[in-house]
Amino acid sequence: MDGAIASGDKSLLMGKLAFAISIKDMDSDTSNKVLVVLANAGMAEAHIQLYKRYGSGDTLPNDCKKALFHLTAAAELGDSDAMAQVAAEYHQRECYMRKGPILTNIDLDEARKWYRKASESGNAWSSEMLADMLINERKARDCSRDELKEIEGLYIKAGKFFKLGNIYCTSTHTNNCSVEEMEAARKWYLRGRASKGNDAERQACTEVLRSLGEPDLHDRRPENSQTSLIEILLAPVALLIWSSIGMALLGLVLSINAITLPLIIIGAIVFGVFRAFRKNS
Incomplete structure (x- = not known):
């Protein structure tokens, strides 16, 4: 355990976490001790496990204060899902898809703070929830330009x-x-x-x-349907023009060949006669 923590190797730490989870039913004391060590070493995933256990009373005494402590610790370590859950706790006193006791009292300022952090970390659901809080059942006409810009940006991030x-x-x-x-x-x-x-x-x-x-x-x-129709009508005309040009060029080549080939043959004959005459003389 100490070696894995000292090395900071993520794969080794995840292995220790998996071990703690796997032995929960067989040896809950050891499981919880391992999670505490990993959480103290700054492992967000271990804090999440402790949050769930304290929140539900599973292998640890039901303690909402400790559950919120570990959830917040995971959020502060950069876990965007934990940030979203902290925000939901302060916003609605219940988390989306969460089973367990109420952990906090409503605090909308804290909710907005954590929704914003989660949104900045890429949590789309938090972007939507923060936008809902900022618009607060108003219309765009009731918002300032800066408010509207932020709300639009959040809904776009959420795809809403x-x-x-x-x-x-x-x-x-x-x-x-x-x-x-x-x-x-x-x-x-x-x-x-x-x-x-x-x-x-x-x-x-x-x-x-x-x-x-x-x-x-x-x-x-299609907006360009008229253009497409014109192109279709012009295609045969263009093909005819290019065919005519091609045929004219081919005829020119054949004409040149018709004149050039006889000249070459005549020249060869004259050259042969001339060579024979010089040889005999």
């Missing part, structure tokens, strides 16, 4: 274009939207429909665009 469109204008409140708001909403819905990797997002944006009279992708005619 449907929500982005909704903060400008929803399909059920189009009468209350300005032309500019409608266009901004449409822009984000279109981007969401074209997004990859999120079927639910694409479907939601497609449905609202349909209600706004925007044709589906497979119904849209």
Whole structure:
């Protein structure tokens, strides 16, 4: 154990962590001691395991204060999922997909702080949650330019274009939207429909665009269809012109050959006669 910690070798430390997890049911005391040593050495994954055990009372006494300590320690060590969980604890007093007791009281400032840290670490869910907190059921028109810029950036990171469109204008409140708001909403819905990797997002944006009279992708005619038709009509003409030019060049070559070949033959004959005459003389 000491050797693995002293070396700082991640693979060795992960091996010790796997060992501690594997013996939990057979020897919980040793398992927990190994986790404590690894956590004290700065291993975020060990803190996560201790958080789960203290939070659920699994092999360790149920202790919410210690559970939150280890969860926060993992977050401070850079674990983005732990950051998101800390934020959710302070935001809603319950974590997404978490089973266990309430660990904290609501503290929205702490929640925003940890959502922002998790978002900066690449946690998309935290980006969405922070954007939801910042917009706080308002509309884009109610936000300052700086607020709106941050909110848009967060929703983009989370891939939540449907929500982005909704903060400008929803399909059920189009009468209350300005032309500019409608266009901004449409822009984000279109981007969401074209997004990859999120079927639910694409479907939601497609449905609202349909209600706004925007044709589906497979119904849209290509914008350059007129140009394409012209190109199709001009293709045979271009082929005929190039064929004519090719035939003319080929005829020129054949004409040159028709004159050149006899001259070469005549020249060869004259040269042969001349050589024979000189030899005889």
